[in-house]
Amino acid sequence: MKSKLGTVLDIFILLVGPWIIYTRVLEILENGASIYPVISIIIITLAVLFSVYNLYLAISARQQGNTKK
Secondary structure, X not given: OOOHHHHHHHHHHHHHHHHHHHHHHHHHHHHOOOHHHHHHHHHXXXXXXXXXXXXXXXXXXXXXXXXXX
């Protein structure tokens, strides 16, 4: 079940996620690869992908709801 809070959180993840990934990549380039930045990149990438998918589902459901009216 979709909520406005979930949509806001998805948009927030889309705004902040790429910045976090960018800073982690810079950290890896400066200090070398370690466990924390690599795991952080994986988790944030998954969060961004899921938020894109959730927003896609929300938009497509909204468009289908508008067509039925």
